[in-house]
Amino acid sequence: RAAQGRTYGNLGNTHYLLGNFRCAVASHEQRLLIAKEFGDRSAERRAYCNLGNAYIFLGEFEVASEHYKRTLQLARQLKDRAVEAQACYSLGNTYTLLQDYERAIDYHLKHLIIAQDLNDRIGEGRACWSLGNAHTALGNHDQAMHFAEKHLEISKETGDRS
């Protein structure tokens, strides 16, 4: 049964990389079921994240956000800060797709704080870029300028010319 769980996870990932997102969802749902049977929270966390990603490419952004929220909860329970940051970043982008810019800002700020704590300058730069865009969408031009300047400063430091 444990091997079945791992195999469903691998199948789900392969379907995803091939662009078969419905099949990816079906496989990752099976993987999730088996992870729950075993009480394997790391595997459960991975399945939720993979499901969220697949739902993004299916255009089902609300469903994706629910899966990313479960990923975030589990990352916190597992005390994995890097995964917690990644889940916040995914949620920020998903709420941007849903045009809920207030929520997007909320999650991008959470991502920014963790990136700063972890000394992840690339993550911090991406958070500033995303925050600048969300504030622009809301017409908060002073805030947008603040984050654009931070993004420029970090991009120069990391040598990101684009």
Next chain:
Amino acid sequence: MSRVKALQVDSVQRWMEDLRHMTEVE
């Protein structure tokens, strides 16, 4: 901003390009 425009936000586009190749490996 329309749904199509939301998809054109450059930081989101970049995230989706990266996401397309990202999987949580067993």
